[in-house]
Amino acid sequence: xxKTTQPTSMDCAEGRAANLPCNHSTISGNEYVYWYRQIHSxxxxxxxxxxxxxxxxxxASLIITEDRKSSTLILPHATLxxxxxxxxxxxxxxxxxxxxxxxxxxxxxxTL
Amino acid sequence: DTEVTQTPxxxxxxxxxxxxxxxEQHMGHRAMYWYKQKAKKPPELxxxxxxxxxxxxxxxxxxFSPECPNSSLLNLHLHALQPEDSALYLCASSRDRGHYxxxxxxxxxLTVT
Numbered sequence: 001x002x003k004t005t006q007p008t009s010m011d012c013a014e015g016r017a018a019n020l021p022c023n024h025s026t027i028s029g030n031e032y033v034y035w036y037r038q039i040h041s042x043x044x045x046x047x048x049x050x051x052x053x054x055x056x057x058x059x060a061s062l063i064i065t066e067d068r069k070s071s072t073l074i075l076p077h078a079t080l081x082x083x084x085x086x087x088x089x090x091x092x093x094x095x096x097x098x099x100x101x102x103x104x105x106x107x108x109x110x111t112l
Numbered sequence: 113d114t115e116v117t118q119t120p121x122x123x124x125x126x127x128x129x130x131x132x133x134x135x136e137q138h139m140g141h142r143a144m145y146w147y148k149q150k151a152k153k154p155p156e157l158x159x160x161x162x163x164x165x166x167x168x169x170x171x172x173x174x175x176f177s178p179e180c181p182n183s184s185l186l187n188l189h190l191h192a193l194q195p196e197d198s199a200l201y202l203c204a205s206s207r208d209r210g211h212y213x214x215x216x217x218x219x220x221x222l223t224v225t
Binding site for chain 2: 034089091099100
């Protein structure tokens with residue numbers, strides 16, 4: 001599976017958009033980008049995933065560059081409840097194992 | 113119901129004890145997982161069950177023994193653990209083994225004394 005690189009930490013003011021980058025320069029054509037987050041003392045939570053098109057759901061938007069070597073998770077109006085560690089994970093298109101390999105993630109701190 | 117439940121929430125056990133962690137889901141998912149998470153580290157996969165059969169064992173020591181009695185339940189039996197096994201143990205499920213959208217429980221915080 002392709003390796004991902006994320007900033008260790010980021011801050012965001014409440015109400016502003018949080019843009020979390022992820023580099024996955026070795027991604028191959030049959031690999032998806034998944035995003036999870038883990039709020040303190042809770043289990044990880046699935047946010048969104050994409051292959052090459054931009055995706056949006058009720059939680060966030062995912063922007064994937066045309067060359068697919070990087071992506072950005074956007075939380076459009078961050079709240080204090082969005083403070084968490086955000087994990088960007090690259091997975092095969094069709095998995096036989098559903099093996100999620102978490103990296104170190106980005107710790108997002110949303111402040112007043 | 114998109115909930116994965118885990119019991120107990122906290123567990124303290126001695127190195128000679130035998131205990132079990134329990135995980136339950138009622139989403140009809142056919143793949144279930146155990147992860148281990150040490151403090152300030154990301155979760156690490158331990159086991160994968162698919163259709164109640166062990167599919168992946170990530171070279172986990174035999175003092176951890178998983179069991180999947182039916183499609184809704186997943187247990188992790190613990191015996192002769194070491195203090196370094198103290199961690200948050202997370203259970204997750206997905207529609208089947210080929211799906212990466214996994215639903216996680218809140219975890220069991222285990223302390224081995």
